[in-house]
Amino acid sequence: MTELRYVKGSGRPPLHLASIDSSGAVAGDLVFTLANAAVLRIAFACHTERVGMLQRLIAERVPFAVGGMCPGPADEVGLLIDSGELTGPHLELSWSGPQQWVVREIAKNAHEWLPESDISQITNPSFDPHSLSVD
Template identity: 60%
Template sequence: MNTSRYAKGSGRPPVHLASINTEGSAAGHLVFAGGVAGDRHVPFCSHDELLGMLKDLICARVPFSVGGMCPGPADEVGLLIDNAELTGPCIELSWTGSQQWIVRETANASGEWQQEPDASEIANLIFNPDSLKRAD
């Protein structure tokens, strides 16, 4: 049986992928929120470039926001993992109330959850979205 980890936090959430916006066939931009810098947009030109960025984010343990009324990045990445276009687990960020959030590892067939006292044990809380920008 697999054990997944989670941690609770309060106040401003860490930098996280808030949305994946596509414009046209495959180009678009990733929107990051949280942290102290405000929203950041990082463009991508193709589906392959998007997959490369998402892979980098998974490896860097950057949280993906879960959806509410519509699918969020965590849901979209989950589908890409299910379709074997990406490998996981990834880190999800969700809200439990005003200024209250949880980060958790996703893993197939998790039977138990273990609480960590510090969210930095699970997620990268200081990620810089500019590190994804490709050199021209």
């Protein structure tokens, strides 16, 4: 049995990928909400570049927001993992009420989540989304 971790929090959530906006068939932006609530957009030019960025976010322990009325980045990452384009457990950020959030590790073989008291034990608070930019 795999035991993964989760953290419940209130107020501003940690840095996370809030949405994936596609401006065409393949190009678009990864839209981040930073810990200070600012929004940052990082462009990708093609599907391969987007998948590479998402794999890096998984490796860097950056949470992906779940969707509400439409699929969110966590949903897309889950589909890409299921199709074999991405690998590894990832982090999912969801909301349980106004200003109440949960970050939890997601893996196919997860059966139990253990509480963690410090969000920095799960996420990477020093990750800089600008490092994804391809200039």
